[in-house]
Amino acid sequence: MGDHSPFAFLCILLLFFGACFASIQDQVRDRITNLPGQPNVGFAQYSGYVTVNKKAGRALFYWLIESPKNRGPESRPLVLWLNGGPGCSSVAYGAAEEIGPFRIRPDGKALYLNPYAWNNLANLLFLESPAGVGFSYSNTTTDLYTTGDQRTAEDAYAFLVNWFERFPQYKHRDFYIAGESYAGHYVPQLSQLVYERNKGIQNPVINFKGFLVGNAVTDDYHDYVGTFQYWWTHGLISDSTYRMLRVTCDFGSSQHPSVECMRALKIAEVEQGNIDPYSIFTRPCNSTETLKHNLRGHYPWMSRAYDPCTERYSEVYFNHPEVQRAFHANVTGISYPWQTCSDIVGTYWADSPLSMVPIYRELIAAGLRIWVYSGDTDAVVPVTATRYSIDALKLPTITNWSPWYDNGKVGGWNQIYKGLTFVTVTGAGHEVPLHRPRQAFIVFRSFLEGKPMAS
Ligand SMILES: *[C@@H]1O[C@H](CO)[C@@H](O)[C@H](O)[C@H]1NC(C)=O
Ligand SMILES: *[C@@H]1O[C@H](CO)[C@@H](O)[C@H](O)[C@H]1NC(C)=O
Numbered sequence: 001m002g003d004h005s006p007f008a009f010l011c012i013l014l015l016f017f018g019a020c021f022a023s024i025q026d027q028v029r030d031r032i033t034n035l036p037g038q039p040n041v042g043f044a045q046y047s048g049y050v051t052v053n054k055k056a057g058r059a060l061f062y063w064l065i066e067s068p069k070n071r072g073p074e075s076r077p078l079v080l081w082l083n084g085g086p087g088c089s090s091v092a093y094g095a096a097e098e099i100g101p102f103r104i105r106p107d108g109k110a111l112y113l114n115p116y117a118w119n120n121l122a123n124l125l126f127l128e129s130p131a132g133v134g135f136s137y138s139n140t141t142t143d144l145y146t147t148g149d150q151r152t153a154e155d156a157y158a159f160l161v162n163w164f165e166r167f168p169q170y171k172h173r174d175f176y177i178a179g180e181s182y183a184g185h186y187v188p189q190l191s192q193l194v195y196e197r198n199k200g201i202q203n204p205v206i207n208f209k210g211f212l213v214g215n216a217v218t219d220d221y222h223d224y225v226g227t228f229q230y231w232w233t234h235g236l237i238s239d240s241t242y243r244m245l246r247v248t249c250d251f252g253s254s255q256h257p258s259v260e261c262m263r264a265l266k267i268a269e270v271e272q273g274n275i276d277p278y279s280i281f282t283r284p285c286n287s288t289e290t291l292k293h294n295l296r297g298h299y300p301w302m303s304r305a306y307d308p309c310t311e312r313y314s315e316v317y318f319n320h321p322e323v324q325r326a327f328h329a330n331v332t333g334i335s336y337p338w339q340t341c342s343d344i345v346g347t348y349w350a351d352s353p354l355s356m357v358p359i360y361r362e363l364i365a366a367g368l369r370i371w372v373y374s375g376d377t378d379a380v381v382p383v384t385a386t387r388y389s390i391d392a393l394k395l396p397t398i399t400n401w402s403p404w405y406d407n408g409k410v411g412g413w414n415q416i417y418k419g420l421t422f423v424t425v426t427g428a429g430h431e432v433p434l435h436r437p438r439q440a441f442i443v444f445r446s447f448l449e450g451k452p453m454a455s
């Protein structure tokens with residue numbers, strides 16, 4: 001102490017400004033001027049890479065879509081959105097067919113606007129996670145075969161820390177994490193890391209306020225009980241298969257099921273036939289090619305999400321070289337094409353804890369805002385699975401099960417627990433904002449405002 005020369009001090013200052021300047025330069029470099037096929041819009045977009053592990057050479061790709069200028073983006077919160085799989089892209093699903101401002105036309109070239117885009121309410125940060133998904137990559141090939149929950153969460157946390165340095169205007173801003181399906185693991189796990197590393201810090205950079213998950217994998221035992229019950233009560237499987245599933249799967253891991261459980265799941269899949277399990281009352285895409293793909297996954301939520309036809313448009317769009325240039329994506333020449341879901345990452349998934357319940361308990365006790373929503377026509381992570389998983393938290397009820405309304409119409413039901421709000425969206429499948437964009441928008445608005453759904 002006390003013997004720093006003025007020179008050393010100046011050096012530190014220069015270093016600080018140098019780093020600061022470099023990060024702003026990175027931000028400017030990431031600015032998207034115009035995406036191919038894009039209509040005129042009143043909001044700013046950025047995308048590019050953030051290195052999360054120098055040694056292995058892992059870099060994650062993000063796409064920031066700000067709120068429109070006339071809606072005051074600088075006073076709106078930041079929301080990180082994650083899709084699941086594991087191995088599925090938040091750009092393919094969240095951004096391009098759920099909550100983002102653009103949808104892709106069947107020609108795979110033109111974009112059109114989504115009137116219920118969530119960036120009307122918050123600045124949206126889409127992250128392709130983990131490395132190996134979408135444009136996110138690793139220079140260490142074995143990484144793709146050894147990824148699990150823990151590394152995914154740690155890389156996502158490293159991403160956040162570096163990203164906030166590049167976007168200092170978002171430091172201390174209200175920040176939320178949201179996601180769907182297997183992100184029912186990512187969201188609470190990343191939330192826990194942020195919460196724990198913020199502990200004891202006044203005015204933290206990552207000003208984490210809470211999370212929102214939809215049709216979320218939460219607790220393997222209760223999810224299984226609720227899923228099989230949903231299949232049976234909706235007439236999708238036989239009595240004998242229902243019994244077999246209960247016996248062979250219930251106490252196992254959903255990500256790593258036993259051989260017996262896998263066999264029972266296979267029989268159930270055949271009995272279900274050519275339906276869209278992600279949205280049981282809508283037609284599947286008429287494409288034998290994609291259907292084959294759909295039936296391949298042994299794990300119900302590992303295979304594709306909703307409308308396989310919609311996914312094909314994004315597979316065309318995001319593989320255009322000029323689209324990749326506009327996104328500052330694939331600058332290292334990745335050896336395989338951009339895919340909506342990475343089969344390698346999903347198939348070789350490593351650690352996957354059986355339950356998120358302990359994390360929910362910790363974060364509920366911390367007083368964070370936690371909302372769980374569910375589309376009630378999804379057979380992959382059904383509403384019954386989520387109800388059993390929430391029930392396992394044994395939370396006191398504040399407002400009992402009741403309908404919520406949108407313009408005099410029932411939008412779904414909700415129950416407010418001490419520390420957690422649960423909302424269903426009626427008629428929505430696995431990707432609620434895709435199937436019921438208006439109702440999903442209302443859920444998101446209520447979440448951000450911290451207000452109960454209209455009764
Ligand atoms: C991965 O390797 C490429 C080619 O050597 C290099 O340009 C890039 O910076 C590396 N990525 C990371 C995150 O280290
Ligand atoms: C799929 O489309 C083809 C050609 O349009 C048609 O002949 C076929 O019957 C359709 N299949 C299903 C299952 O709808």
Ligand SMILES: *[C@@H]1O[C@H](CO)[C@@H](O)[C@H](O)[C@H]1NC(C)=O
Pocket residue numbers: 134135319324330333334335336337338339
């Ligand atoms: C990256 O670019 C190369 C061409 O340089 C292309 O062959 C590959 O499909 C692209 N991969 C991704 C993930 O975009």
